[in-house]
Amino acid sequence: MKEYVRFEKSRQRTIGFVPTMGYLHDGHLSLIKRSKEENDVTVLSIFLNPTQFAPNEDLSKYPRDFEKDSRLALESGVDALFYPKAEELYPNNYQTYINVEALSRHLCGKSRPDHFRGVATIVSKLFNIVSPDHAYFGQKDAQQYFIIDRMAKDLNHDVNVVMCPIVREKDGLAMSSRNVYLDPQERQQALCLYRSLEKAEEAITAGERNAQKVKAIIKESIDQNPLAAIDYIETVRTETLEPVDEIEGPTLIALAVKFGKTRLLDNTIVRI
Amino acid sequence: MKEYVRFEKSRQRTIGFVPTMGYLHDGHLSLIKRSKEENDVTVLSIFLNPTQFAPNEDLSKYPRDFEKDSRLALESGVDALFYPKAEELYPNNYQTYINVEALSRHLCGKSRPDHFRGVATIVSKLFNIVSPDHAYFGQKDAQQYFIIDRMAKDLNHDVNVVMCPIVREKDGLAMSSRNVYLDPQERQQALCLYRSLEKAEEAITAGERNAQKVKAIIKESIDQNPLAAIDYIETVRTETLEPVDEIEGPTLIALAVKFGKTRLLDNTIVRI
Numbered sequence: 001m002k003e004y005v006r007f008e009k010s011r012q013r014t015i016g017f018v019p020t021m022g023y024l025h026d027g028h029l030s031l032i033k034r035s036k037e038e039n040d041v042t043v044l045s046i047f048l049n050p051t052q053f054a055p056n057e058d059l060s061k062y063p064r065d066f067e068k069d070s071r072l073a074l075e076s077g078v079d080a081l082f083y084p085k086a087e088e089l090y091p092n093n094y095q096t097y098i099n100v101e102a103l104s105r106h107l108c109g110k111s112r113p114d115h116f117r118g119v120a121t122i123v124s125k126l127f128n129i130v131s132p133d134h135a136y137f138g139q140k141d142a143q144q145y146f147i148i149d150r151m152a153k154d155l156n157h158d159v160n161v162v163m164c165p166i167v168r169e170k171d172g173l174a175m176s177s178r179n180v181y182l183d184p185q186e187r188q189q190a191l192c193l194y195r196s197l198e199k200a201e202e203a204i205t206a207g208e209r210n211a212q213k214v215k216a217i218i219k220e221s222i223d224q225n226p227l228a229a230i231d232y233i234e235t236v237r238t239e240t241l242e243p244v245d246e247i248e249g250p251t252l253i254a255l256a257v258k259f260g261k262t263r264l265l266d267n268t269i270v271r272i
Numbered sequence: 273m274k275e276y277v278r279f280e281k282s283r284q285r286t287i288g289f290v291p292t293m294g295y296l297h298d299g300h301l302s303l304i305k306r307s308k309e310e311n312d313v314t315v316l317s318i319f320l321n322p323t324q325f326a327p328n329e330d331l332s333k334y335p336r337d338f339e340k341d342s343r344l345a346l347e348s349g350v351d352a353l354f355y356p357k358a359e360e361l362y363p364n365n366y367q368t369y370i371n372v373e374a375l376s377r378h379l380c381g382k383s384r385p386d387h388f389r390g391v392a393t394i395v396s397k398l399f400n401i402v403s404p405d406h407a408y409f410g411q412k413d414a415q416q417y418f419i420i421d422r423m424a425k426d427l428n429h430d431v432n433v434v435m436c437p438i439v440r441e442k443d444g445l446a447m448s449s450r451n452v453y454l455d456p457q458e459r460q461q462a463l464c465l466y467r468s469l470e471k472a473e474e475a476i477t478a479g480e481r482n483a484q485k486v487k488a489i490i491k492e493s494i495d496q497n498p499l500a501a502i503d504y505i506e507t508v509r510t511e512t513l514e515p516v517d518e519i520e521g522p523t524l525i526a527l528a529v530k531f532g533k534t535r536l537l538d539n540t541i542v543r544i
Contacts, residue, residue, distance in 0.1 A: 002430060089428075093512070095374045096392070096426035101367045120368070121427075128400075128428040154368035155393075156361075156400040158274060240365070 001082050005043075005131050013040035017132030017159075019123060022046040023063045023177035024072045027167040031136040032076045034164055043130050044073050045082040047089065051097075052118030058261070063180050082130065089125060097121050100147045100154070106241040107143045107254055108265070111231055119144055120151045127157045134160045138167070140174050142252055142267045146241060166266070168194065174266045186259040189225035193255055193266035196221035200253055204270055209247045211235040222257060231256035231263060238269060247272055273354050277315075277403050285312035289404030289431075291395060294318040295335045295449035296344045299439040303408040304348045306436050315402050316345050317354040319361065323369075324390030330533070335452050354402065361397060369393050372419045372426070378513040379415045379526055380537070383503055391416055392423045399429045406432045410439070412446050414524055414539045418513060438538070440466065446538045458531040461497040465527055465538035468493035472525055476542055481519045483507040494529060503528035503535060510541060519544055 008015060016039030018031045024046075035042040046069055053059035066083070073081050097117050103109075104116040127135065135152075137145045142163075149161040167175045172194035173187075182190055196218040203217050215233045222228050236243050238250040247270060254267040280287060288307030292300050296318075307314040318341055325331035338355070345353050369389050375381075376388040399407065407424075409417045414435075421433040439447045444466035445459075454462055468490040475489050487505045494500050508515050510522040519542060526539040 093374075093422075094426055096370060096372045096423050098368060098370050098427075101369065103367065125426075125428045128430065150365075151368050154366055154397075155370075156397045158400065 001043075001080070001084075001129050004080055005129075008041050009131065014133040015039055015131065016042045017045070017126070017130045017135040018042065018078075019045045019047070019126050019135065019137075021048045021062065021177065022069050023065060023180075024069045025167075025175045025177065027138050027140065027175040029072065029076050030167050031138060031164050032073075032078060034162070035134065035136050036077055038134055038162075039132075041079045042077070043080045043082055043132065044078040045084075045126055045130070047082075047084055047122070047126075048086075049089075049118060049122040050086055051090065051121055052115050054112065054114060057112075058178075058181075063177055082126075089122070098124050098151060098155075100151045103143070103147045103150055103241050106236060106243075107232065107234055108256060109143075111256070116144070116147050120147060123148050124151060124155060124157070127152065127159055132159050134162055136162050136164055138165075139163050139267065139269070140166045140176065140265060142238075142254060142269070143241060146239060172198075174264070176264065178262055178264065181262040182259060186227050186262065189227045190257075190259055190264055192222045192225045192228055193257055193264055197253060197255070197266060197268045201268060201270060204247055204272065209272070211243075211245050211247055214247060214253065218253070218255065222255075227259050229258040231258055273315075273352070273356075273401050276352055277401075280313050281403065286405040287311055287403065288314045289317070289398070289402045289407040290314065290350075291317045291319070291398050291407065291409075293320045293334065293449065294341050295337055295452075296341045297439075297447045297449065299410050299412065299447040301344065301348050302439050303410060303436050304345075304350055306434070307406065307408050308349055310406055310434075311404075313351045314349070315352045315354060315404065316350040317356075317398055317402070319354075319356055319394070319398075320358075321361075321390060321394040322358055323362065323393055324387050326384065326386060329384075330450075330453075335449055354398075361394070370396050370423060370427070372423045375415070375419045375422055375513050378508060378515075379504065379506055380528060381415070383528070388416070388419050392419060395420050396423060396427060396429070399424065399431055404431050406434055408434050408436055410437075411435050411539065411541070412438045412448065412537060414510075414526060414541070415513060418511060444470075446536070448536065450534055450536065453534040454531060458499050458534065461499045462529075462531055462536055464494045464497045464500055465529055465536055469525060469527070469538060469540045473540060473542065476519055476544065481544070483515075483517050483519055486519060486525065490525070490527065494527075499531050501530040503530055 016035030098120040145163045200214050218233045238252050250271045288311030290303045370392040417435045424433050472486050490505045510524050522543045
């Protein structure tokens, strides 16, 4: 991979990078499309990163389909597919971890305390291998984006970290590799994430600025679905991810809701 | 700095890098010499890194002399001197830190628990800025070398981390910017670090393999100096820095000894 990158850079080609954990869906494909528009060469990585899963989480059953993924990569015009083994990226005696401290304590950091340490570590490693000019991440994992953007700036990685819009199923569910875990009833009720965010946006458009009230609107909407168990509903400042009392300036409204063992994320950024 | 590196790389020039905290002495100059022998271009950085000092340590009084340093850099043939400000490398809202976990707990890690987190972080940042082919560190700070070497491998930095021999004053004291802190009496007694290591080497050459006995020889030799307060005397495996009971295979014998507030390091690597 490093040789490929060195060769392309020696030809003055710009490199776009789309890091994924595989099981590609239209959300990933939108990142590839954007990368192709903005770079000479697009590198896709598929790596199910063990260090971002806690022992009790779904690493072992995370969905994978390398044949389909590589076909989709080819069809979407990816120039290079990077598909390392876990023991290549985490050899014996591996012991180096990157913490983006304050940002990792908010939102998902509360229920997944070491998750973003694993994310920051693997992305910094991949940045060192791929040396991209631009790297593309989906807004669905908004906290992940802000952490990676901060990490890249703090560690002086020479990369522009780009956030791309959430891609949704026709009925509004945010695309996620984990959606396959949902049974039909859960799948139906999972629409409440998107719908509750729409209601929050409507209220804000109508003038609501009180964060507690906005969160109450979301909670009421989700609570109508008996299979939904709310992990968090938060209104935070973008960039810092610190909770806000008033909706003012760019504000991330973020949800995590569990259906059985499946934890789904959704969010919207409002700019008032 | 990044532009300079990009330009030199575009001309296929290899880059050697010598990161320092300034107040250059012959130890630093030996690193520059080695870098010039092995690379087309040598970059020297001078940055007194605040994140590797604890609040009670000597950051504020650490010796500095930029005029002399830049003259020595010029005379020794450095091609580029990188001299960033603290607020450039640690801007507002900085929050990303790198831990090399197991290696940082041994030796100096016990009395300086966050020191190597600061070291690993700044060196990874500098590697991302300077993109060196080779980076040079002195054996005097042997634990620092092994941590940086591990960090560079773990994070996939594309750099060869090189350890250079300890450079000593004529009477044997290992060169260190901190030697200027010593008063004449302390300076005289500080020779006990080197001399005790010589005695340990003699004993090992004569057949001693028991680590406790080797450490006792060192302790006895140092204890003859009333101003010397031992922080640690350790015999550890190189690479892992784990304590050994028997001197067998490459073994680092490392000391930290305080004279008043001044903490001095010295070490030797024996290969049996």
